[in-house]
Amino acid sequence: MKITFVKKIKVDGNPCRKCAEVQSRLEKEGYMNRIDRTVIADERDMNSEGMQLAKQYSVNLAPFFLVENEGKEAIIYTVYFKFINEVLNGQTSEEEAAKDILDANPDLDFL
């Protein structure tokens, strides 16, 4: 299995808030060594590898994880807790999971 973590650099040169938060959680929770590659989606450079991956897999949210298994279709995760639960078999609290769901689905808070 090969895991690629794609994080975004905004037009102003700063990392996006959620990307920084997810990286911090990966490090704090000890998962960073499970990530094979970290790739930048630089909004100032449409040819940056992360932007190209986003285009290739029709992803419109950052950060995201690209999970590749030989002989299988690649899977994209845009929700952190789902990636942790389903790929790394880790656990997240309900509160963290709920916040991840809202970050990835901003329309839900209108319910």
Place this chain on the structure above:
Amino acid sequence: MSTSEFNPEQQAIEYSDSSPVAIIKLALENFDNIAISFSGAEDVVLIDMATRINPDVNVFSLDTGRLHAETYRFIEQVREHYNLKIDVLSPETESVQNLVREKGLYSFYKDGHKECCGIRKVIPLRRKLTTLDAWITGQRKDQSPDTRSTVPVIERDAAFSTSEKQLIKFNPLANWSSADVWEYIRSNDVPFNALHQQGFISIGCEPCTRAVLPNQHERAGRWWWEEATQKECGLHEGNLKK
């Protein structure tokens, strides 16, 4: 029908121009284990339409504990008007107590609304949705140009489906405008939340909802203090196509 036999992508294409009633009919005919999510606002039209097809349709509401008194009264009015059992879902006591103990009653004005919404809405919603095969929402494209402009009438629920279980989401009002909804409410004598008469368009929790001025978008009435950060994590399609 089980969710694995239902093809939401195909049905979304087939029903993309259908009326909300036709979409609700499709939903209720295909799924027994389905419920309407009722926010206590103008999505009451879903209940009006659905009860004409199935008078015992399942309905649930998320009681965050911070709704307006008018919204609680309205939920009760709807329960009586349609003779329905509405499943009113409460947040987990411990999670709310921990949040309030740590950050106070108005943490969302400083830290953003997502932590509070997560505890008071998303966790109870997620628990409810694990018991269902499909749900019906009042989401419309015109509610938020930023986050809802592409809402399909039928979709595989990306937020709450799991690797073990797929959840189907019906958005019968996706293509309706606010004006369409209000035309239906007036034409069919549908009861509505009294807050609408006070200038409220989008109605949520009391501290996070305000009335808007004429011609202001309804989004301006929700979480108005944190507008600037809303789109921060989007990988904008327009850029990607360049």
